[in-house]
Amino acid sequence: MVVKHSIHRKKNFFSRNILINNLFSKNKKAIIEIQFNWIFIFIVGSVILMFFIFVGKSYLENSNLKLSGKVLYDLDSIMKGATSSSKSASNLPIPKLKLEFTCYPECSTEGCDSSFAISNTGVNKPTPHEVMFAPSNIDSDYLITWTLDWKMPFRVGNFLYLTSPDNRYIFVYDDNLLESKTMAEKLYNLFLDNEYITVELYSESELIETFESTNHEHIRFIFFYPYDTDFELDIGKSNFDIIVFHDANPSFNGNVLFLGANEASSQGDFEGSIGYFGKEAMVGAIFSEDREFFICNMHKAFNHLERIFEIYKTRAIYLKTSPGSCSSIYIYDNFAQEELPDDFGYPLYFKEEDFSIIESTLKTMASNAEKVNQNAIFNSCPRLY
Amino acid sequence: MQLTINKFQRKKAQLKIGESILVLLIFFILLTIGLIFYAKVQSHVSEKEMDQFNAKRTIDMALAVKFLPELQCTMQATEEFDCIDALKLRAFKEMMQNNENPSYRRYFARMFPNAKISIKQSFVPMGVILPPDLEEGGVLLFNNTYTGEAEATGIQRLSLPVTIYDPITDSNSFGFVVLDTYS
Numbered sequence: 140m141v142v143k144h145s146i147h148r149k150k151n152f153f154s155r156n157i158l159i160n161n162l163f164s165k166n167k168k169a170i171i172e173i174q175f176n177w178i179f180i181f182i183v184g185s186v187i188l189m190f191f192i193f194v195g196k197s198y199l200e201n202s203n204l205k206l207s208g209k210v211l212y213d214l215d216s217i218m219k220g221a222t223s224s225s226k227s228a229s230n231l232p233i234p235k236l237k238l239e240f241t242c243y244p245e246c247s248t249e250g251c252d253s254s255f256a257i258s259n260t261g262v263n264k265p266t267p268h269e270v271m272f273a274p275s276n277i278d279s280d281y282l283i284t285w286t287l288d289w290k291m292p293f294r295v296g297n298f299l300y301l302t303s304p305d306n307r308y309i310f311v312y313d314d315n316l317l318e319s320k321t322m323a324e325k326l327y328n329l330f331l332d333n334e335y336i337t338v339e340l341y342s343e344s345e346l347i348e349t350f351e352s353t354n355h356e357h358i359r360f361i362f363f364y365p366y367d368t369d370f371e372l373d374i375g376k377s378n379f380d381i382i383v384f385h386d387a388n389p390s391f392n393g394n395v396l397f398l399g400a401n402e403a404s405s406q407g408d409f410e411g412s413i414g415y416f417g418k419e420a421m422v423g424a425i426f427s428e429d430r431e432f433f434i435c436n437m438h439k440a441f442n443h444l445e446r447i448f449e450i451y452k453t454r455a456i457y458l459k460t461s462p463g464s465c466s467s468i469y470i471y472d473n474f475a476q477e478e479l480p481d482d483f484g485y486p487l488y489f490k491e492e493d494f495s496i497i498e499s500t501l502k503t504m505a506s507n508a509e510k511v512n513q514n515a516i517f518n519s520c521p522r523l524y
Numbered sequence: 525m526q527l528t529i530n531k532f533q534r535k536k537a538q539l540k541i542g543e544s545i546l547v548l549l550i551f552f553i554l555l556t557i558g559l560i561f562y563a564k565v566q567s568h569v570s571e572k573e574m575d576q577f578n579a580k581r582t583i584d585m586a587l588a589v590k591f592l593p594e595l596q597c598t599m600q601a602t603e604e605f606d607c608i609d610a611l612k613l614r615a616f617k618e619m620m621q622n623n624e625n626p627s628y629r630r631y632f633a634r635m636f637p638n639a640k641i642s643i644k645q646s647f648v649p650m651g652v653i654l655p656p657d658l659e660e661g662g663v664l665l666f667n668n669t670y671t672g673e674a675e676a677t678g679i680q681r682l683s684l685p686v687t688i689y690d691p692i693t694d695s696n697s698f699g700f701v702v703l704d705t706y707s
Contacts (some may be wrong), residue, residue, distance in 0.1 A: 179544065212577070215584075222591075294593050294596075294602075446594065446628060453614075454609075454612055457611050458611065458692070521691035524600070
């Protein structure tokens with residue numbers, strides 16, 4: 140009985156031991172299983188999370204790219220539409236995306252390295268041939284467009300000017316110079332055709348006395364005389380720069396100097412001036428970001444001029460060889476045989492003497508074409524242009 | 525007895541893991557089906573957008589052709605809308621065929637990429653103003669197509685009515701600017 144009991148106790152002891160062991164190993168397994176579950180959840184959760192982050196990110200990138208492309212394409216259509224009709228002005232609501240315009244003056248007959256883009260998207264639209272005078276950045280809800288046609292005297296093409304309501308243009312003339320006042324007024328009146336542009340006309344003394352700062356982001360001062368006095372103006376938080384039409388007798392053909400905010404008082408010798416030819420080019424200088432931007436666009440304009448001149452010259456030859464009594468009209472001043480100089484174009488490095496060479500070539504071309512046309516009208520013959 | 529319980533518990537745990545994996549598998553299968561469906565819908569939308577883009581491109585090009593100063597009629601340097609000057613057109617053709625200066629050809633190739641543009645005289649009251657050089661009649665302005673007709677996924681044709689003015693005879697005739705854009 141005692142033995143039996145002891146055996147039973149022993150048995151109990153062993154079974155308890157096994158139970159504890161079992162319980163321990165079970166606990167261990169449960170712990171491992173719980174840990175495994177957590178690891179499993181963590182890995183699978185990470186994979187799912189990564190997957191959704193990846194899908195979301197790529198979707199966002201794609202949709203941004205798509206939106207930028209669409210906006211850019213729409214803007215391009217708007218600009219093409221604006222360029223098609225001359226003397227048109229509009230103020231278009233656009234998505235508030237920063238537009239960047241670039242135009243590098245190193246051009247060839249194939250066009251210029253020029254484009255417009257939506258900032259930080261990498262999406263851009265090349266504009267190697269489009270004559271487009273604009274600031275380098277437009278960050279506004281509205282885009283102001285304006286077109287004027289460049290004539291020599293035949294129509295060469297439309298110049299497109301772009302700006303935003305954030306830009307303010309201040310025309311300044313010298314009270315003592317009648318020519319300066321006349322030119323400033325002429326251009327001011329032309330600018331008034333576009334009701335969306337903020338443009339103001341001041342004499343130098345008025346500017347010093349009455350100028351008030353506004354909330355415009357950028358102010359461009361346009362001087363129609365070789366200004367040489369330093370004066371201080373309160374322009375508030377606005378940025379500013381200056382362009383100077385410094386010829387003694389400013390006209391629609393002349394020289395212009397671009398000055399940045401830091402160069403504002405370094406006037407005097409007007410070194411770095413470049414030529415403009417025609418009212419439309421003068422307006423182009425006012426809208427251009429800087430000297431390089433203007434040179435680039437003038438280069439494009441001269442490429443167009445060369446091509447259009449070829450067309451009118453060939454047209455004059457056809458008119459000359461056509462049957463009838465009009466043939467002699469078109470050889471007036473040898474327009475049909477006129478050749479442009481081999482190096483015709485807007486120079487990359489504009490020198491003082493370049494102005495007179497280009498001006499005389501353009502004047503000869505224009506006056507010959509005008510004479511031929513007038514003669515044709517007088518003799519009831521087909522017009523040249 | 526304990527071993528049987530252990531085995532049973534292990535099997536239960538395995539079953540649990542299997543169940544989880546199965547759930548995940550089904551989840552991923554559903555996700556893949558969803559993605560495939562989304563991709564299909566997106567590609568359909570993209571195709572539609574591409575068609576719209578091509579239609580827009582065609583209209584833009586047509587407008588550009590109509591307003592080309594190289595072709596447009598002018599009266600004292602003021603342009604006349606929807607009018608093509610026949611003499612300018614001849615001069616333009618000559619310029620495009622001039623191999624000495626291919627830059628003009630390249631300029632227009634860039635302006636009107638993958639497109640064929642011709643001008644067709646449709647009504648001839650006073651004789652032929654434009655001697656046709658195409659089989660179907662009409663004067664070919666440019667053929668900048670780099671996609672062959674066979675490879676093109678779509679060809680869009682747009683005909684815009686214009687008047688063709690002959691300054692020598694001082695006569696007008698009706699015509700079309702025919703624009704084929706390839707995609």
